[in-house]
Amino acid sequence: MKAGPSQEEIRRHNLGTLLRHVHLGGSTSRAVLAERMGLNRSTILGLVSELASVGLVREELPRDTGRAGRPSLVVRPESDRAYVLAFDICADRLAAARIGLGGVFLDRREISWPRDDLRADEVADALVGLSGKLQAGARPGTCCVGVGAGVRGLVRHPDGLVHSAPSVGWADEDFGAGLTRRLGLGLPVAVENEANLGALAEHLRGAGTGSRDMVYLHGDIGIGGGVITGDRLLTGDRGYGGEIGHMLVNPQDGRPCDCGARGCLEAEAGERALLEAAGRDGSAAGRDAVRAVVEAADRGDVGARAALHRVGDWLGVGVAGLVNILNPRTVVFGGTLRDVYLGSAAQIRSRINRHALPASREQLRLRVGELGDDAVLVGAAESAFSGMLSGPLEALARTLP
Amino acid sequence: MKAGPSQEEIRRHNLGTLLRHVHLGGSTSRAVLAERMGLNRSTILGLVSELASVGLVREELPRDTGRAGRPSLVVRPESDRAYVLAFDICADRLAAARIGLGGVFLDRREISWPRDDLRADEVADALVGLSGKLQAGARPGTCCVGVGAGVRGLVRHPDGLVHSAPSVGWADEDFGAGLTRRLGLGLPVAVENEANLGALAEHLRGAGTGSRDMVYLHGDIGIGGGVITGDRLLTGDRGYGGEIGHMLVNPQDGRPCDCGARGCLEAEAGERALLEAAGRDGSAAGRDAVRAVVEAADRGDVGARAALHRVGDWLGVGVAGLVNILNPRTVVFGGTLRDVYLGSAAQIRSRINRHALPASREQLRLRVGELGDDAVLVGAAESAFSGMLSGPLEALARTLP
Numbered sequence: 001m002k003a004g005p006s007q008e009e010i011r012r013h014n015l016g017t018l019l020r021h022v023h024l025g026g027s028t029s030r031a032v033l034a035e036r037m038g039l040n041r042s043t044i045l046g047l048v049s050e051l052a053s054v055g056l057v058r059e060e061l062p063r064d065t066g067r068a069g070r071p072s073l074v075v076r077p078e079s080d081r082a083y084v085l086a087f088d089i090c091a092d093r094l095a096a097a098r099i100g101l102g103g104v105f106l107d108r109r110e111i112s113w114p115r116d117d118l119r120a121d122e123v124a125d126a127l128v129g130l131s132g133k134l135q136a137g138a139r140p141g142t143c144c145v146g147v148g149a150g151v152r153g154l155v156r157h158p159d160g161l162v163h164s165a166p167s168v169g170w171a172d173e174d175f176g177a178g179l180t181r182r183l184g185l186g187l188p189v190a191v192e193n194e195a196n197l198g199a200l201a202e203h204l205r206g207a208g209t210g211s212r213d214m215v216y217l218h219g220d221i222g223i224g225g226g227v228i229t230g231d232r233l234l235t236g237d238r239g240y241g242g243e244i245g246h247m248l249v250n251p252q253d254g255r256p257c258d259c260g261a262r263g264c265l266e267a268e269a270g271e272r273a274l275l276e277a278a279g280r281d282g283s284a285a286g287r288d289a290v291r292a293v294v295e296a297a298d299r300g301d302v303g304a305r306a307a308l309h310r311v312g313d314w315l316g317v318g319v320a321g322l323v324n325i326l327n328p329r330t331v332v333f334g335g336t337l338r339d340v341y342l343g344s345a346a347q348i349r350s351r352i353n354r355h356a357l358p359a360s361r362e363q364l365r366l367r368v369g370e371l372g373d374d375a376v377l378v379g380a381a382e383s384a385f386s387g388m389l390s391g392p393l394e395a396l397a398r399t400l401p
Numbered sequence: 402m403k404a405g406p407s408q409e410e411i412r413r414h415n416l417g418t419l420l421r422h423v424h425l426g427g428s429t430s431r432a433v434l435a436e437r438m439g440l441n442r443s444t445i446l447g448l449v450s451e452l453a454s455v456g457l458v459r460e461e462l463p464r465d466t467g468r469a470g471r472p473s474l475v476v477r478p479e480s481d482r483a484y485v486l487a488f489d490i491c492a493d494r495l496a497a498a499r500i501g502l503g504g505v506f507l508d509r510r511e512i513s514w515p516r517d518d519l520r521a522d523e524v525a526d527a528l529v530g531l532s533g534k535l536q537a538g539a540r541p542g543t544c545c546v547g548v549g550a551g552v553r554g555l556v557r558h559p560d561g562l563v564h565s566a567p568s569v570g571w572a573d574e575d576f577g578a579g580l581t582r583r584l585g586l587g588l589p590v591a592v593e594n595e596a597n598l599g600a601l602a603e604h605l606r607g608a609g610t611g612s613r614d615m616v617y618l619h620g621d622i623g624i625g626g627g628v629i630t631g632d633r634l635l636t637g638d639r640g641y642g643g644e645i646g647h648m649l650v651n652p653q654d655g656r657p658c659d660c661g662a663r664g665c666l667e668a669e670a671g672e673r674a675l676l677e678a679a680g681r682d683g684s685a686a687g688r689d690a691v692r693a694v695v696e697a698a699d700r701g702d703v704g705a706r707a708a709l710h711r712v713g714d715w716l717g718v719g720v721a722g723l724v725n726i727l728n729p730r731t732v733v734f735g736g737t738l739r740d741v742y743l744g745s746a747a748q749i750r751s752r753i754n755r756h757a758l759p760a761s762r763e764q765l766r767l768r769v770g771e772l773g774d775d776a777v778l779v780g781a782a783e784s785a786f787s788g789m790l791s792g793p794l795e796a797l798a799r800t801l802p
Binding site for chain 2: 037
């Protein structure tokens with residue numbers, strides 16, 4: 001429990017908060033900013049001027065307001081002045097983006113990668129290569145203020161060590177430190193579990209906007225999860241919170257899971273469970289295979305329908321448990337679970353109705369992710385922007401040559 | 402996202418924070434306070450003087466320090482200057498306490514109550530009667546700065562409406578407003594779910610001290626739960642978070658639960674499940690009956706051992722799920738689950754080892770509650786003190802005649 005901030009810290013906080021408002025909310029008038037931040041207009045004017053003087057925001061006439069009379073100026077973030085680098089490390093590809101203030105994708109690159117060889121140093125080298133291309137496109141005077149990366153694995157807090165990432169074969173890998181060194185930008189790379197970043201992204205810019213309490217479920221090879229509670233990412237004691245894929249849903253005759261246990265949500269409702277239940281042969285995998293099952297069910301294929309029914313049952317059991325424990329406002333299904341949800345929504349909802357407390361589910365919304373494959377990059381970018389949004393001028397000062 | 406605080410708000414925050422340090426941590430030297438709060442010693446001196454001038458703290462020589470030389474003064478909270486009223490509404494009794502700054506029980510009263518009649522207005526009247534007796538013992542010049550009450554039911558946030566409390570037969574009961582009016586103290590009664598208060602209490606003053614992430618499980622007629630994540634109580638969207646008793650653990654052939662669902666943790670591992678599994682007749686109930694089973698198992702009673710084994714299995718399944726979702730540092734077993742845990746710890750731990758991710762459980766501590774039957778009262782008191790700890794002088798000013 002610390003003492004309150006100094007005058008200098010308050011000024012920094014206010015600049016960061018104003019910037020965060022326009023970064024997340026887009027163009028906003030000074031009057032609205034004054035109201036939302038609880039400050040008077042002259043203070044807002046001072047903050048806007050300071051941010052404008054370093055090029056982080058601009059005041060301009062709003063696009064057509066549809067109202068008569070002279071419109072007020074709005075403050076908008078300058079997406080071209082400060083950007084972050086965001087990385088998404090998948091089992092079969094590396095994605096990288098340069099994302100500007102306001103969440104604008106300025107550039108995006110991707111390379112595919114064989115599934116069986118993802119040594120951390122080689123990944124870091126490949127990302128350095130992608131970064132070079134991304135940064136080459138930045139116009140002079142713009143600067144990089146943060147770097148974030150999503151990894152499919154358990155990431156320890158607060159140091160970002162990758163405890164284990166089975167899909168790429170890493171264990172106790174200090175990937176962030178290695179990448180930081182190789183990039184040489186003087187900016188520490190913020191490494192985070194990919195589903196936690198997806199949760200953050202959907203919370204700030206997607207289907208969970210406005211929900212202070214949200215659960216994100218991400219289907220991929222496995223099932224990842226992220227929990228937002230009271231507008232904050234639930235990390236738990238060591239950063240391993242939100243491992244919803246390994247929530248035990250079938251304790252009695254559960255299927256074996258890659259984690260070594262049995263009956264985990266991932267084992268019962270993950271990609272492999274769906275494809276096996278639908279009678280697909282062992283070589284079918286990935287999003288297209290999942291989509292094919294959902295489409296076959298739509299066309300009336302009995303086996304595909306039964307498979308979705310079964311998987312929807314287990315997803316509903318899992319979500320019902322989460323609803324009773326976390327009382328979220330919104331549950332978001334992303335990745336391949338987006339398709340699975342669309343094919344088994346009634347089943348999922350029916351299980352929730354059977355097993356979740358009425359009070360806890362009466363305001364519950366089930367949604368599909370809005371950010372698609374970009375969710376992890378968007379989350380990594382928000383994580384990378386957090387330093388700048390705590391102290392915009394200091395962040396610029398650190399990075400200018 | 403609000404702007405930073407004013408100078409006045411910072412002063413208030415600092416006074417409150419200093420008071421919170423000694424309220425929770427007991428007597429503390431000014432040097433230690435300066436270090437913990439990140440303030441210089443002269444600022445600490447000013448804050449201590451201000452709090453001392455209104456009688457909330459006192460500086461005194463520490464008890465024997467065991468060191469040579471002149472000891473430094475320590476700041477200690479004045480338990481006799483400001484107090485709160487704390488209530489615990491059980492199905493069969495009402496407990497009330499007057500608790501002073503520092504968490505000191507100044508007075509405690511209890512009345513038993515028949516199980517089948519707990520109308521909210523009658524409960525409120527009874528609590529007003531108990532409050533009168535508690536306050537009559539307060540010396541002149543002391544004042545009541547808050548009132549908190551724990552209810553066995555779902556309590557809506559932020560307004561405190563009791564959505565449902567089956568054990569006392571309440572539904573949509575605005576108990577807090579009624580009690581506030583009847584008490585006539587000009588202080589709104591903070592109503593909260595009893596297990597959430599137990600979690601808060603064990604987190605601040607019991608077995609969960611020092612754990613930023615903690616789960617509390619409370620055994621009573623049912624199983625209640627409370628979750629602390631990042632040092633904050635997890636409330637969820639509407640205040641119904643932490644309903645761990647209704648976490649689904651046995652989706653396939655689960656026992657019926659009072660909530661209407663089947664296979665909830667409460668149905669599989671609650672008091673009734675234990676007593677039935679141990680072959681106790683239907684009239685056995687309550688803590689003594691639970692203790693009798695644990696004692697019989699200790700003496701080698703095969704049926705009692707099997708019952709504890711079974712219940713421990715389900716508790717382990719539930720806790721494993723919580724560990725994967727929440728990654729807590731500590732799980733605390735309170736109420737009758739204290740006894741159950743002591744009788745089935747090996748079983749619980751073994752299930753956790755089988756079903757929880759190694760990374761998530763490697764630092765996990767399982768503990769029994771340290772506050773016993775007082776946990777709810779302690780939590781209600783902490784909830785009631787929160788206003789004063791946000792602005793000590795304002796809280797005093799509001800209550801002085």
